[in-house]
Amino acid sequence: MNSKTQQNNVQSVSPGAAPQAVAYSTAEKRTLALGGLGWAFESYDSFLLSLLLPVLGLVFGVSKTELGLFISVTAGGQIIGGILFGFVADKIGRVKTALICIAIYSLFSGLLAFTHNQQIFTLLRFFGALGMGGMWTSGAALIAETWRPERRARGGALMQMGLPIGAILAIGLTALVTSLTGGLEQGGWRYLFMIGALPVFIMMVVAYITPESPVWLARQQAKTASRSAPVDMGKQNLKGLLLAFTFIFFIQYLFWGVFTWTPTYLREVKHLDFLHSLKFVLALQTGAIAGFLVFSLLADKWGRRPMFLIYLLIGAVAVALYLITTQPLVLMMAIFMAGFGVNGIFAGSGPFLAEIIGDTTSRGFLMGLAYNGGRLGGFIAPLLIGAVASVGGFTAGLATTVVAFLAAMVVVWRAPETKGVRLN
The missing domain is CATH 1.20.1250.20 (MFS general substrate transporter like domains)
Known part of the structure; x- marks a missing residue:
């Protein structure tokens, strides 16, 4: 990509040009795999908590108000993480940031399986939610900057499908673990959070073969070559x-x-x-x-x-x-x-x-x-x-x-x- 193009704030495809039926590139497929799967696993983690709230209330002996705190700290962590890791993604790249975020929510989801009181659970949930919020930001930016302009919306929509897919995954695994353990209250809920630790091992392979955003790379090269002030917020x-x-x-x-x-x-x-x-x-x-x-x-x-x-x-x-x-x-x-x-x-x-x-x-x-x-x-x-x-x-x-x-x-x-x- 020519670095001079970054001087133009917005460039559009020629008004009368019809989109060409070009095969999906390897970069498009792999960025979708990283963004879509990362979002699906995050959705599993988010939806799982909603499914387990009644069980956690019994296990920890807490009120509905205290259970609501689990949801509140999740939302707060997602907001902070989404903004924080958006900044990180501009500094170190979209792919690295996405993998870091996946590692964060996987790690803290797995640690939830070993908690025995609501205070530790709440703290771990907040830190895990930081990665959840950051995953969408880095993944969405990666796909938007990699997919061809005439089908960018398709790439973004396919990534977002991870949301219901993750929810259905949480429902299915909850039903399966319930059937195998005879009930979640006796410890079956812990297995579901252990499963939530697995995505990082899967996504390490996916991230390794996923190319970085060409737009981000071009900006980094332009800054190195010219040492001039980059195009910034206007x-x-x-x-x-x-x-x-x-x-x-x-x-x-x-x-x-x-x-x-x-x-x-x-x-x-x-x-x-x-x-x-x-x-x-x-x-x-x-x-x-x-x-x-x-x-x-x-x-x-x-x-x-x-x-x-x-x-x-x-x-x-x-x-x-x-x-x-x-x-x-x-x-x-x-x-x-x-x-x-x-x-x-x-x-x-x-x-x-x-x-x-x-x-x-x-x-x-x-x-x-x-x-x-x-x-x-x-x-x-x-x-x-x-x-x-x-x-x-x-x-x-x-x-x-x-x-x-x-x-x-x-x-x-x-x-x-x-x-x-x-x-x-």
């Missing part, structure tokens, strides 16, 4: 950062708002106990996988903005169905649609953040800041919806998501179309 980058942050904030609000309270809402308001069965989880995760696949097929053809708007509309219709119907079949369809729209919209988050922030030596840091800072929306949503629900009922609480849907649509509408943008 007004355009900061404007892109603000748009990226607000977009992630609102879709995180929707994700955590919808999926934290919907099961409780449908059980207590709609009186549908079946929602705590495996059917609910599978409908949600199947919808998410479908959403990621559709996004991967269409986003590079239709553009980011149309796809985001369609997904937000599908998610809004799903929430509306929650509120107006009690028919089990319709509600199951709504759960699938929520997985498709509210989960699936994250398929485009990595490429979109890289493209809208633009060219800068701090791309990894800014992507981490936007994505993980935007997790504040996920932190606020359960609290705000719960507070509103306690005063005006669950319908009023979930209705706050309407504002978030509209706000996210406004952000997308104001953002430039980034389809085909070249990153330098």
Whole structure:
């Protein structure tokens, strides 16, 4: 790559040029393997905690409030780790940073298997979450900078599929260990965290054969050759950062708002106990996988903005169905649609953040800041919806998501179309 191209903030593919059907390069395949598998194993670790909360409550003898602390420190660690390792990825490279993050969450997941009190568990969970947050930042930047511009959205969407795949892996292994041990409370839960230590051994091999981002390498070579000041943050980058942050904030609000309270809402308001069965989880995760696949097929053809708007509309219709119907079949369809729209919209988050922030030596840091800072929306949503629900009922609480849907649509509408943008 010519280092002079980094002087241009954004370069686009020729307007009338049709994407060529070029075979996937080795670099594209291997960066997807690193980013996608790393994200899937991180998702396993995150979702496993949700599945084991009732068991941990019995094992440690703690209240629901204390169990909530496990979730809170995980979220806090992910936010800090995502921003911190975004900075690290700009300094030492995307591949090395991804492997470091995988090693961190693998190590501390394995150590959780040997804890005997909630204080040590909480501390270890926080340190493990630092690696979880950093994995997305480094992996998303690597794929965005390696995949061809005309199919970058496909690479990002395929990486995001690791989220439901990791969740399904956690469900399957939990069911298997439960069957083999006769129950998790007697120590079976420890085996599940031991399994969480294995990814680093798998990913060491994957990382070894994964090439570094050509954009990052070109910047390093240019700095060494010219010793001149590198292209850094400008007004355009900061404007892109603000748009990226607000977009992630609102879709995180929707994700955590919808999926934290919907099961409780449908059980207590709609009186549908079946929602705590495996059917609910599978409908949600199947919808998410479908959403990621559709996004991967269409986003590079239709553009980011149309796809985001369609997904937000599908998610809004799903929430509306929650509120107006009690028919089990319709509600199951709504759960699938929520997985498709509210989960699936994250398929485009990595490429979109890289493209809208633009060219800068701090791309990894800014992507981490936007994505993980935007997790504040996920932190606020359960609290705000719960507070509103306690005063005006669950319908009023979930209705706050309407504002978030509209706000996210406004952000997308104001953002430039980034389809085909070249990153330098």
